Amino acid sequence: MTGLHRIRARHALHFARGIARQAPSVSDEGIQFGRWRLLPRTRTLVAGSERVVLGGRAADILLALIETGGAVVDKDVLIRRAWPGRTVEESNLAVQIAALRKAFGGEGAQIVVTVPGRGYRFGATVRPAPAPVPLPTRERPPEMPTRGPSLAVLPFRTLGGDPDQAHIADGIVEDLITALSRIRWFFVLARNSAFSFRGRDVQAQEIGRELGVRYVVTGSLRCAGGRGRVNVELVDTHDGVPAWSERFDHPLDDVFALQDRIVGAIVAALEPGLRRAEIERLRHRPTDLPRAYEAYLRAMARMHPMTRDNCDAALGFLDQALAIDPDFALALAATANCRMWRVSQSFPDDVAAEADEAIRLAEAALVCARDDPQVLAFTASVFVYLAHRLEAALLLARRAVDLHPNSAMTRSVAGWAHLYADDPEAAIPHLEEAARLDPLDPGAGEPLTGLSYAHLVAGRPEQALRWAERAIAASPERLSAHRAYVAALGSAGKPAEKASAQLLALDPDFNLLDYSRFHSRRADTRLLAVVMEGLRRAGVPERPRPTTKPALRVVRG
Numbered sequence: 001m002t003g004l005h006r007i008r009a010r011h012a013l014h015f016a017r018g019i020a021r022q023a024p025s026v027s028d029e030g031i032q033f034g035r036w037r038l039l040p041r042t043r044t045l046v047a048g049s050e051r052v053v054l055g056g057r058a059a060d061i062l063l064a065l066i067e068t069g070g071a072v073v074d075k076d077v078l079i080r081r082a083w084p085g086r087t088v089e090e091s092n093l094a095v096q097i098a099a100l101r102k103a104f105g106g107e108g109a110q111i112v113v114t115v116p117g118r119g120y121r122f123g124a125t126v127r128p129a130p131a132p133v134p135l136p137t138r139e140r141p142p143e144m145p146t147r148g149p150s151l152a153v154l155p156f157r158t159l160g161g162d163p164d165q166a167h168i169a170d171g172i173v174e175d176l177i178t179a180l181s182r183i184r185w186f187f188v189l190a191r192n193s194a195f196s197f198r199g200r201d202v203q204a205q206e207i208g209r210e211l212g213v214r215y216v217v218t219g220s221l222r223c224a225g226g227r228g229r230v231n232v233e234l235v236d237t238h239d240g241v242p243a244w245s246e247r248f249d250h251p252l253d254d255v256f257a258l259q260d261r262i263v264g265a266i267v268a269a270l271e272p273g274l275r276r277a278e279i280e281r282l283r284h285r286p287t288d289l290p291r292a293y294e295a296y297l298r299a300m301a302r303m304h305p306m307t308r309d310n311c312d313a314a315l316g317f318l319d320q321a322l323a324i325d326p327d328f329a330l331a332l333a334a335t336a337n338c339r340m341w342r343v344s345q346s347f348p349d350d351v352a353a354e355a356d357e358a359i360r361l362a363e364a365a366l367v368c369a370r371d372d373p374q375v376l377a378f379t380a381s382v383f384v385y386l387a388h389r390l391e392a393a394l395l396l397a398r399r400a401v402d403l404h405p406n407s408a409m410t411r412s413v414a415g416w417a418h419l420y421a422d423d424p425e426a427a428i429p430h431l432e433e434a435a436r437l438d439p440l441d442p443g444a445g446e447p448l449t450g451l452s453y454a455h456l457v458a459g460r461p462e463q464a465l466r467w468a469e470r471a472i473a474a475s476p477e478r479l480s481a482h483r484a485y486v487a488a489l490g491s492a493g494k495p496a497e498k499a500s501a502q503l504l505a506l507d508p509d510f511n512l513l514d515y516s517r518f519h520s521r522r523a524d525t526r527l528l529a530v531v532m533e534g535l536r537r538a539g540v541p542e543r544p545r546p547t548t549k550p551a552l553r554v555v556r557g
Contacts, residue, residue, distance in 0.1 A: 030046070031066060031126060032126065032127040033066075033111075033124040033125060033126045033127060034107070034111070034124050034125075035047045035048070036104070036111075036124075038062065038063075038066075039210050040059070040063060043055075043056065043058075043059040043196075044210070044439070045103055045104070051439070052103045052470050052473055052474075053439045053444055053470075053473070053474050054099075054100070054103055054473050054474065055096070055099060055445075055473065055474050055475055055476050057082040057083070057096050057476070058096050058099045058100045058103070058473060058476060060081055060082045061078050061081065061082050061093075061096055061097065061100060062100055062112075062122075064077070064078055064081045064082075065078075065112065065120060065121065065122035066122050066126060068121070068122065069122070069126070070121055070122055070123070070125075071121060072115045072118050072119050072120070072121045073119050073120055073121065074118065074119040075090060075093055075118075075119045075120075077119070078093055078119065078120065079092075079093050082096060091505055094502075094505075095476050095477065095502065095505075095506065096476055097112060097114075097120065098472070098476070098498075098502055099472045099473050099476035100112050100473065102468075102469035102470075102472050102473055102485070103469065103470070103473035105466070105469060110123050110124075111123050111124050150187040150188075150189075150212070150213040150214045150215070151180070151187070151188055151189070151213050151214065151215035151216060151217060151234075152188070152189040152193070152194045152207065152211055152213045152215075152216050152217070153173050153176045153177050153180070153188065153189075153194055153216075153217040154173075154194055154195075154197050154198075154207075154216055154217065154218050154219075155169070155170065155173055155194070155195050155197070155198040155199075156169040156170075156172060156173055156218075156219040156220055156221050156230070157169075157219070157220040157221070158220070158221050158222075159220055159221065159222040160222050160223060160224065165221060165223050167294070167297050167298055167301055168221065168223065168228065168294075168297075169219075169221040170297065170301060171293070171294075171297040172219075172221070172230065173191075173194075173195075173219075174191055174297075174300070176217065177189075177190065177191050177194065178374075178404075178407075181404065181406035181407060182373075182403070182404055182406070187213070187406065188406055189211055189213055189437070189438070190407070190408040190437045190438030191438070192438050192444075193211065193438050193439055203240060204216050204218075204235040204236075204237045204240045205237055205238070205239070205240050207237060208237025208238070209237075213237060214236065214237055214238070215234055215235065215236060215237060215243070216234075216235050216237060217232065217233070217234055217235075218232070218233050218235060219231055219232040219233065226251060227249060227250065227251055228249075228250055228251075229247065229248070229249050230247070230248045230249075230250075231245070231246075231247050231248075232245065232246055232247075232248065233245040287321075287325045287328045287330075287331075289324050289325045289328075291324050292320075292321045292322075292324035292325040292328050292331065293321070295317045295318070295320040295321035295324065295331075296317070296318065296321045296328065296330060296331050296334070298317040299313075299314040299315075299316075299317035299318045299321065299331075299334060300314075300334070302314040302317065303334075303338070306338075306341050308347055311338055311341060311342055311347070314334075314338055315335065315338055315339075318331050318334055318335045318338065319335075322335070327368045328368075329365045329366075329368035329369030329372060329375050330365075330369070330372065330374060330375060332361050332362075332364050332365035332368065332375075333361070333362060333365035333366075333369075333372075333374065333375040333378035333379060334378060335361050336358045336359070336360075336361035336362035336365060336378060336379070336382050337358075337362075337378045337381060337382065339354050339355075339357055339358035339361065340355075340358045340381065340382050340385060340386055342354055343355045343358065343386065344385070355386045358382050358386055359382060359383075359386055359387050362378065362379040362382040362383065362387075363379075365378065365379055366379045366396075371399075371403065372403075373399075373400040373401075373403040373404035373407060373410050374400075374404075374407075374409065374410075376396045376397070376399050376400035376403070376410075377396075377397065377400040377407070377409050377410045377413040377414075379396055380392075380393040380394075380396035380397040380400065380413050380414075380417055381393075381413050381416070383396065384397075384413075384416065384417050384420050388521045388522075390417070390420060390421055393417045393420075394417050394418070394421060397410070397413050397414040397417040397418075398414065400413065400414065401414050401430070406437060407437070408433075408434045408435075408437040408438035408447070409434075411430045411431070411433045411434035411437065411447070412430070412431065412434035412446055412447045412450070414427075414430040415427040415428070415429075415430035415431035415434060415447060415450050415451075415454070416431075416446075416450050418430065419431075419450055419453055419454055419457070419527060420522065420525070420527065422457065422525050422526045422527055424453075424454035424455070424457040424458040425454075425458060427450065427454045428451060428454050428455075428458075431447040431448075431450045431451045431454065432447075432451065434446075434447035435447045435448055435451070444474040444475060445471040445472070445474045445475025445478040445480075445481045446475075446478075448467055448468075448470050448471035448474055448475075448481070449467075449468070449471040449475075449478065449480045449481045449484050451467040451471075452464045452465075452467035452468040452471060452481075452484040452485070452488060453484055453527065453531065455467060456484070456487060456488055456491060456530055456531065456534065457526055457527050457530050461488050461491040461492035461534075462492060464484065464487075464488040464491070464492075465485070465488040465489065465492055465494075467484075468481060468484040468485035468488050469485065471484065471485075472485060477506070479503075479506060479507055479510075482499070482502060482503040482506060482507075483503065483510075483531070483535065484531075485499055485503075486499045486500050486503050486534070486535055486538045486540065487530070487531045487534030487535050487538065488534060489534070489538050490533070490534035490535060490536065490537030490538030490539075491530065491533070491534040491537065493537070496537075496538035496539060497539065499538070500538050500539050500540055503540070504540075504541075508545075509544060509545070510540065510541075511540070511541045511542060511543055511544050511545075512532060512535060512536060512540055512541065512542050512543075513542060513543045513544065514544060515532070515535075516528070516532060
């Protein structure tokens with residue numbers, strides 16, 4: 001289990017205990033207040049057909065406020081709750097409070113109430129949980145609209161007490177998700193949303209209700225004597241009864257064969273008529289060297305979320321993978337993507353050299369694997385953002401979606417590529433699908449931010465404003481989400497002083513001159529023109545402050 005997942009599991013246990021001893025009760029319907037319903041396990045706010053996924057810390061703060069039943073909660077208490085064991089500045093709490101209020105739209109200030117000089121309180125009234133009503137046996141939990149079976153592959157438990165087995169189990173699960181989601185008539189919940197249930201004892205029926213899936217795949221891994229034993233169950237969320245279960249026993253140095261057997265068995269259980277050729281098509285070897293693949297899995301585990309430290313650690317593991325297998329296309333592409341992110345955040349001292357290296361690695365990955373959807377998506381992202389090869393990026397993104405239409409990553413990359421091509425109407429369906437496929441991703445703010453920009457370019461600033469609010473609620477630290485929000489306020493002619501101040505608190509050196517220079521190759525695009533005009537109307541500074549050294553930090557968009 002990674003440090004991030006341990007923290008989340010600890011948060012979940014902490015809040016479950018807190019809720020149990022406080023007034024609000026949590027039923028299968030969640031916590032209800034006003035027109036809103038909070039589903040704590042999935043950090044989702046629901047109001048009618050509207051669903052807003054909160055960032056982890058924003059959800060922690062909201063639960064802390066709800067627990068007190070309207071009493072004032074000191075700022076220090078909220079900080080300890082959202083950042084346990086860490087020392088952070090009060091401005092970080094202000095960012096999360098602002099994100100939380102944006103999630104509620106116009107009701108935000110009435111639900112999350114500031115008590116000057118003290119802290120905050122919950123301003124709504126929690127309604128008592130209704131008594132559970134058993135469903136008739138013929139009824140089904142609501143499913144996401146799909147053409148075939150919908151399922152979530154949950155994190156496998158590791159048995160035997162060896163924490164080093166966790167990355168092996170995670171690798172098996174991630175490959176299962178990737179392989180199953182390539183079947184066009186399956187809907188498979190993306191990795192980050194499924195992994196939000198790690199370490200939680202939740203019934204299959206409840207997972208089906210909260211995530212809208214018909215099946216869940218659960219399992220466990222025990223490693224001993226160089227062999228791995230995996231027990232897997234496919235559970236129907238309608239009644240919680242296993243539809244299929246099997247035990248697999250394989251040498252750990254043949255993990256690919258183990259994954260193939262599990263995927264084939266699940267596909268056969270769900271789709272007995274699936275052609276054998278289709279199953280064979282799903283079997284994909286990213287590398288024939290298990291040690292390189294293990295290093296790659298360790299890198300992927302560090303890329304959620306992509307902080308400076310996580311990025312550096314991931315690059316270390318990716319370097320190990322490429323030292324073992326220099327032609328490992330996925331590792332090449334992931335390294336390119338990681339270096340692109342470093343450029344976007346101005347992490348390296350020599351940004352130009354880092355960008356050149358990212359482009360070189362992306363090109364090398366493309367040579368090694370022209371039909372791997374992840375490689376195509378990573379490469380398209382680098383090409384559209386760093387190399388300004390828009391036509392090539394669009395072709396690669398379209399090919400990635402054709403090969404893997406149920407991937408949040410391929411959909412998001414395709415959406416941003418169309419957005420940079422000034423085609424917002426083509427971008428919107430991809431970005432909406434990306435948000436639907438992985439609603440609980442810590443990086444869910446990326447497609448939501450893209451949707452805000454797309455509606456802004458399409459001349460719909462009110463819709464852009466709502467998508468930006470959702471982006472900030474999901475990813476409060478994401479600078480591009482705050483920029484989209486400020487630009488939407490400016491374009492809509494609404495007061496933007498507070499939002500602009502929040503943006504500058506997160507990025508004190510942000511100014512229009514540096515921003516336009518960074519995007520100089522897009523100077524003739526409607527995207528840049530609309531965003532710049534919205535930011536200008538909102539009162540964002542035109543030039544760097546004379547007392548500071550300009551240092552632009554940009555998250556894609």
